[in-house]
Amino acid sequence: MREIVENQIYRVGSSGCEVYLIDTHSKEGLVLIDCGMDIAMIKRISSERLDPKNIKHCIITHCHIDHIAACNDLQNFIPAIKFYAHELDSEAIEQKNHDSKTAASWYGTNYHPVKLFRKFHKSSEILKIGDIEFEIIHTPGHTPGSISIIVESNGFKILFGQDIHGPFYESFGSNLNDYQTSMKTLLEKKPDILCEGHFGIIKPFRKVESYIKRYMKENKP
Template identity: 50%
Template sequence: MKQIIDTVWHVGDSGCSVYVVDTESDEGLVLIDAGMDLDLIKGIEISGLKFEDIRHCILTHCHIDHTAACAGLAKRLPGIRFYAHTLDAAPIEEPGHDGRTAADWYGISYEPISLHERLDDDTTLTIGSMDFHCLHIPGHTPGSIAVVVETAGQKVLFGQDLHGPFNDDFLSNLADYRRSMDRLLTLEADILCEGHYGIFQPKAQVRQFIEEHRERHLR
């Protein structure tokens, strides 16, 4: 558990990096992805946060390394609200999409959950006094999103899996991916919280990471 800035923490790595944002309001804590291990999420309490204060979880895409712990969260926290883009909603809410969820890759089963809201294109979720700008960035999957939060004068970009990979089973699209990366570059984010490569700051390092991976997939 590591505090990144002000109200943003890196919970740890469990299949993917899991992040949490404290809205400092009655709306409690917002997870960015859930990873694969519910016990990892429970570990937020070592930093003084309360597990039962998790009231929202924004899923950046449908892959099981980002969503497997959701079913456990739903059982332990019955009021939790899950959000994902509509183009990735079916694999999250329905069984039988093992290729789309990458469950085949891990050799495990995915337990579906119900979404509170399916996001269309770009959507801003106002939770407490904080705005979570959910940007549609297709490429890795059709419904991949990035989440942007501004806190302590810094623009934080939760850009999970900006590195890929790309696979026909995921319905990946490299042309969409390149356009999505071009779009993220225009944000000029101060901090990047990536899904598997960690945390990048300041702004120049964020740009370098995105540009390097974009160029790699131009070849």
């Protein structure tokens, strides 16, 4: 566990993917960005005096197993938890037998579906939880329903861009034209901190910019 923004935004750790946590400091409790593959890691936030039972929301960035495998365990642990994702990745999250879309077949594991509380439809929309505005930006490329999330906290603009490095495969429904457009949108937002899905925390904006531009260059249509 590591604090990214004091008393509000945390990196929980890595289990399949990087998992991040936002404390709304309201009755809406804690919000997870993806949940990775291992609920044990999430339960360990109690060592930081945060109550894992107070996780009330989980925003899913896309439908890959390394980001969603723990969803079902999480739901058993916190039955009232609300899951959110983009509608274009929702089938693979909510239904069985999408093992190539979720990449579960790569990992040799089974995915146990969960129902979404809300599906995002627009190119950009605000999800308000407590007093925090989560800007949900549809950033297709890696998968059709990939989203990136921006939160402002303590004067910083934090971008949760889970798999903005790719990879890109036909079986994922990847699209490099969409990817280029999505990354341009994220660069225009000028985030101070990038919380990446597999490469940790990148800052300041100068480094975020060169990180994103490097992958744009490597992944031209």
